[in-house]
Every structure is written in C-alpha cells, then in structure tokens.
Amino acid sequence: MVDSLKKPAFEEIRPGVKVPAKDTILTPRFYTTDFDEMARMDISCNEDELQAILEEFRTDYNRHHFVRDAEFEQSWAHIDGETRQLFIEFLERSCTAEFSGFLLYKELGRRLKDKSPVLAECFNLMSRDEARHAGFLNKAMSDFDLSLDLGFLTKSKSYTFFKPKFIFYATYLSEKIGYWRYITIFRHLEAHPEHRIYPIFRFFENWCQDENRHGDFFDAIMRAQPQFLNDWQAKLWSRFFLLSVFATMYLNDIQRADFYRAIGLDAREYDIEVIEKTNATAARVFPVVLNVEHPEFYQRLDVCIENNRKLAEIAKAQTPKLLKFFQKLPFYTSSAWQLLKLYLIKPIEVAPTHGTPR
Numbered sequence: 001m002v003d004s005l006k007k008p009a010f011e012e013i014r015p016g017v018k019v020p021a022k023d024t025i026l027t028p029r030f031y032t033t034d035f036d037e038m039a040r041m042d043i044s045c046n047e048d049e050l051q052a053i054l055e056e057f058r059t060d061y062n063r064h065h066f067v068r069d070a071e072f073e074q075s076w077a078h079i080d081g082e083t084r085q086l087f088i089e090f091l092e093r094s095c096t097a098e099f100s101g102f103l104l105y106k107e108l109g110r111r112l113k114d115k116s117p118v119l120a121e122c123f124n125l126m127s128r129d130e131a132r133h134a135g136f137l138n139k140a141m142s143d144f145d146l147s148l149d150l151g152f153l154t155k156s157k158s159y160t161f162f163k164p165k166f167i168f169y170a171t172y173l174s175e176k177i178g179y180w181r182y183i184t185i186f187r188h189l190e191a192h193p194e195h196r197i198y199p200i201f202r203f204f205e206n207w208c209q210d211e212n213r214h215g216d217f218f219d220a221i222m223r224a225q226p227q228f229l230n231d232w233q234a235k236l237w238s239r240f241f242l243l244s245v246f247a248t249m250y251l252n253d254i255q256r257a258d259f260y261r262a263i264g265l266d267a268r269e270y271d272i273e274v275i276e277k278t279n280a281t282a283a284r285v286f287p288v289v290l291n292v293e294h295p296e297f298y299q300r301l302d303v304c305i306e307n308n309r310k311l312a313e314i315a316k317a318q319t320p321k322l323l324k325f326f327q328k329l330p331f332y333t334s335s336a337w338q339l340l341k342l343y344l345i346k347p348i349e350v351a352p353t354h355g356t357p358r
Contacts, residue, residue, distance in 0.1 A: 010085075010088070010146060012146075013149060013152065016142075016145060016146060016147060017146070017147055017148070017149050017152075018088075018092065018141070018146045018147065018148055020092075020096070020148065020152070020153055020156060020157070021089070021092060021093070021096070027093070027096070028093060028096045028097040028100055029100065029160050030100045030103060030104070030157045030158070030159045030160065031100065031104050031159065031160050031161075031162055031167060031170070031171075032104070032107070032159045032160070032161050032162075033104075033108075033161065033162055033163065033164055033167045034163055034164060035107075035108070035111040035112070037163065037164050038108065038111070038112060038116075038119075038164045039111065039112050039115035039116055040115075041116070041119075041164070041224070041225060042224075043116070043118065043119065043221070043224040043225075044224075045224055045226075046220055046221075046223050046224035047118065047224070049220045049223075050118055050119075050122070050217070050220050050221070050224065051118065053122065053213065053216060053217050053220055054118060054121060054122050054125075056213055057121075057122060057125035057126065057213065057217075058125065060125075060128075061206070061209065062129070062132070062206050062207070062209070062210055065203065065206045065207070066132045066133075066135075066136045066203065066207075068136075068139065069199070071199040071202075072143065072199055076143050076144060076198070079144070079197060079198070082258055083258065083259070083262045084144065086256050086258055086259035086262070087144070087197075087198070087259060087262070088141060088144050088146060089256065089259075090256070090259055091137050091138075091140050091141045091144075092141065092148065093252075094133075094137050095134050095137035095138050095141065095148055096148070096153065097174070097178075098130050098133035098134040098137060099130070099131075099134040099148075099150055099153060100157075101126070101127075101130040101171070101174070101214075102127050102130035102131045102134055103127075103154060104167075104171075105123045105124070105126045105127035105130060106123070106124070106127040108120070108123040109121070109122075109123035109124035109127060119221075122217055126214050126217065129210045129214070133207065133210070134150065136200070136203070137200075138150065140198070140200050143198075165225075165228045165237075166237070166241075168218050168221055168222050168225075168228065169222075169237060169238070169241040170241060170245075171214075171218050172215055172218035172219060172222065172282075172285070173241055173242065173245045173278065173282065174245070175211045175212070175214040175215035175218065176211070176212070176215040176278055176281050176282065177245055177249065177274060177278045178208065178211040179208045179209075179211040179212040179215060180273075180274045180277040180278050180281070181208075181249075181274055182204040182205075182207055182208035182211065183204065183205065183208045184270060184273055184274055184277075185201060185204055185263070185265070185270075186201065186204035186205045186208070188263075188264065188265060188270075189201050189263065189264075192264050194264075195262075195263045195264030195265075196263070197262060197263060201263070215281075219284065219285045222285055223285065229285065229286070229287055229351075230287065230351075234286075234287050235287050235288045235347070238282070238286040238287060238288050238289070238347075239288060239290060239343060239347050240343065242279065242282060242286070242289060242290050243290060243339065243342055243343055245278075246275050246278070246279075246290070246292070247301060247304070247339060247342070249271060249274070249275070250271050250275070250298075250301050250305075251301070251304060251305060251308060253267045253270070253271050254267050254268060254271070254305050255305070255308065268298075272298065275292055276292055276293075279292050283348070283350040283353070286350065287349070287350065287351040288347040288348060288349055288350060288351070289347060289348050289350055290342075290345070290347055290348070291345050291346060291347060291348050294345050296341070296342070296345065297342065297345070300338040300339075300341055300342050301338070301342070303334065303335070303338050304334075304335045304338050304339070307331040307332075307334050307335045307338075308331075308335070310331050311328055311331050311332075314327045314328050314331075315328075
C-alpha cells in the first residue's frame, strides 16, 4: 500500500506523466507576438553590442554543463510528504517556464531567419539554452517518478499575445530575475551544503549565467529601440511589469515557504533580496524602477498573501459556486486595491543615470 503522506498523489495523463498544473494568474505563461513587427525593427543603432552578444551565444559556454553525474543515481524516497510535493511543484514550474522560453525563442528564430538574421540566430541559440534547461529539469522530475509531456504541454497551454515591446519587458525581467533566483540559492547552498537536499542545485552557478546573457540580449534590443524606453508610456509600463513580476514571485514563494525552509532559506527574506537585486539591475535599462524600500511595499504584498490564504479556504469549502463567488469577491477586491496602491507609489527615476558607471 502506498503511504499518501510519503508519496503525494498527482493527477497523471498516463503512468508517470503528470497532468500540467492548471493555468492561473500566478502560473508560468506561454507567449506569442507580432512576428512581422519584430522583423521590421531596425537594430542598427546597437548592432555592435548585439553582434558581441551573438558571439557569446555561439561560444556556448554551457554545452558540457548539463550532464547528470553519479550523485543523481540514488533513491530520493527520503524526500517525502509535503516537501516532496513542493519540490515537484518547484521543478514543474521551473521546467514550464524554461520550456515557454524555448517555444517563443524557437518560433522567433524561425520567423526572423530571412528578415533579421542577427536576431534570428540569437533567438535560435537562446532556444537551445532553454531546451537544455527544460530537459534537465524534466529529467530531475523523473527522479521523483514523474515527468511532463512537453509535446502535450505545447498543445494544451493557452498562449498570451504581447506586442514586441511588451515581450521585451517581460522576457528581460524573467531572465534577470531568474539569474538572481538561481545565484542566490547557489550562494546560500555553497555556504550551507548541509541544506543541499538534491544535486540539481550544484548546477545553478553556470546555469544562471545563461539567464544573465539572455537578459543582456533583451537589454541590448530595447536600447536598439529607444522609442520603447524614452516616453511617458515606457515609465508606466516599466512600473507595471516590475510590479507584476515581483508580486507574482512573492505570492508564489510565500505560499511555498516550506520548500525554501527545506533548503535552509526564509522565503520572505529570499524574495526581498531577489526583488532588490532585480530592481537594481532593471535600473540599467528601464527609465524608472519601483521604490521597493517604501514601508508599504511588502506590507501590501503581505495583505495579498493573507487574501490568497482565505481564497484557498473558500475554494475548499463545500458550498455552492455562486455563494463562493460572493465570498471571494471582497478578497479579490482587496488584492486589486493593494496592487493598485503599490503601482501608485512614486517610482525612482533612473534614466539620467544610464551610461554612468555603477
């Protein structure tokens, strides 16, 4: 008999293949864009930097990095109960996010091949990196007797359309926050190896450099399109995407604090460090960044955490759907209000500092 406390149950498409997590506002998204508009972009004003980044991509520093070694060849049954469930969710979310990047970059490389060869090759080489990441994470899931059917995921996920400008904002932040997440975990576990419960964390130092190079590419693309960064709309959108990315990460991670506790981290302290580092990095290209040191910043996010907890309790209750809707409405309204108040906090103007030493 399977002990459900040790082996958490997941819905499966077929034995050993997990049903993908349901789409919510907090789950990783798949994107598509206006490929013709992307192909028409003139990158000449920053082509030298883009060529230099392309050469880095061609070098492929991590071509021999993602190789499973002997440490993986053991039973992981001792990671059980809720820790096992949260760890599988971490691997699934990470794999889905990396695979989303692969699909977008691969399609961009294909569509731009004859119209913008420099960008096309960059996107193809980034898709190579994302495919490696996704495959490595999916193989890690198989150590816990589950995996994702990435072909099924491709067909079953809904795709969000963003214009190229918004794709650049979103993917730049996704790659840079990915860098800070991976490197922060790696440095913590390097200092505290007793908390490294699984060998995948040893790979994070080199891995996050892929994320950093990808972010640098999107930085260079945005500076090749100055109209994306130098007007009042850019300031509004910069704030929107920064807040969206930070709030999504914070709400997800605090809900999964037990996972971070299992590797010796406090989820809240970890997220605050990652948010501060990513915000400072974004200041190199965005015209404004968020005032994440404002006393209300995390207070209001914590109200959203509490709202989510209450929403989850309502969802589990055996009450009619209509009644649940009205019970949930005040908490949805509260969270929307908190996020609006965060958006309206006066941002930090950083455009004048661009190009100066940091």
